[in-house]
Amino acid sequence: MIEELFESEQPLVEVNDLSVRFGAQTVLRNINLSIPRGQTVVLLGESGCGKTVLMKSTIGLVKPTSGSVFFDDENIHRLNDRRLSLLRLRFGFVFQNAALFDSMTIGQNVAFPLRQHGRFSTEQIREMVLSRLSEVGLPDSVIYKKPAELSGGMRKRVGLARALIMNPELIMYDEPTTGLDPIMSDVINELIIRTRRRNPVTSIVVTHDMNTAKKVADRIIMLMPAHRLNDNEPQMIFDGTVSEIESCRDRRVQQFINGEAGERLMELRASRV
């Protein structure tokens, strides 16, 4: 039934034939992807396979070599700066290392998108910042601190609060649990799920963490680095649900989800990349 609901609507994000090359290095090759509204998509894959680049080109931070990305029927890479920055109000991006502005306090960081676009009074801004921070489990006193004074987990939660403050339609998480202890990782997973439950957002999660993937995903996509594939092989080696990935027969997928090195070290030694 949910499936039917998805199909009836236009997808929120549509990636057509996207390729990204940096110099001589091909990172993404002919990627086609469409994400319906409300879905949580987890992008899996080993380091350097282009997960983050795919996500960044979805919001126009990386210019593709060829292909196009549509967000709600607007071609992201054709928009001018002003239209693009307006469109970006509808995105939230949680960066890998939070990317908080270290010249500002936590309060100013979380309020940044509001100040940038909204016409809110100082009092309203303060209220919204405090409520977002308490949602991610941070005390009020934190707003006067600088990012350098916080732990990694706290910074990540501040990053999440900042991404959520404009009530975005699409939230992207870049390795949300990397570098955190297991409990804090699970806190972040809970926050991802809760955010999704509270408002009907679409999410893209880039991760290596199978626990995160199993917990939050509606759909899992696995990428393979372009340089490890032959020219005609598709780069997306898996696209399906959590239960499907567990029963997937592909050796490369199994290797990844079970975390087995196999012959990988030998391959790495043999390859010159």
Place this chain on the structure above:
Amino acid sequence: MLKIAPSNGDNIETVQGGLPIWGATNTRRPTVSSASDNIEYYDEDLGFFARTLTGWGSIVLDGIMALGDFSIFAYQTFVWMLTRLPKKGTLITNFHQVGVSSLAVVALTGTFIGMVLAVQSYFQFRQIGLETRLGGVINMTLVRELGPVLAATMLAGRVGSSMAAELGTMRVTEQIDALSAMGANPIHYLVVPRFLACLFMIPALTVMADFMGVAGGHFYSVNILDIDVHHYWHNSAKFVTNFDLFVGLFKSIFFGAAIAMVSCYQGFNCTAGAEGVGRASTSAFVYSFVMILFIDLFLGIALDSIYFMYYPEGASLL
């Protein structure tokens, strides 16, 4: 000794009938095993030339690409500067950082340069009995050349490299991406205020350097070398015109623009890691300084020709 004859079968292409076609792959060079030493040597030589040429080629190409990239960057900064001014808060912070914080170091440099000029030129001038002309020489040099150039150099070292390091760190830690992701244009938010701060603060700093240099020169000449005050200033007034002061300040605006653009560009194009940030800040200073020297020479030539249009006989020390 050229011998294009394959020794093993891999250079012979066969048609389906089994008949060998010689020379079907004649674009391929003889392989090592079959080629005589002569050919091998020749080959390597050609390779060396080709390598050198492509090396030079890629240097030129990279240079042109970087120049184009820099031009686009500067163009975008101008466009953003004209479309919307940054918030007052960011402007004031940057103006303070560039102007007020550099004041002390610029003043110190100016004072010492004024005194050093007096020390260095006094002996020669006294030999020909023209020590009262020192005022003209010191003040002219300061106002026209050393004041603006040294203020700009100090600014490039103090502000330029710190800008490059700061923006470079922001690039490396994805803060610049975060700005874009939240709908703020990084050039508008980061580069424009820094550019404006350099543009408007550097003439003020130049005035400061000029003033302190003049004061330092006066102090050393009059109080230590015992040159007559009246003649010192009389000769200065005769020799240094308003146009000279204008030349210095006019040049300084270009220096400021160059420092801001070069440093911000280096910061924005910072490569990952501590090394990248370090390199960005070093090259911000080096390139800014080179730009300052270039601009100084060419503006000097251009402004001199204007000067001689107005004062055809020029200023005379005698």
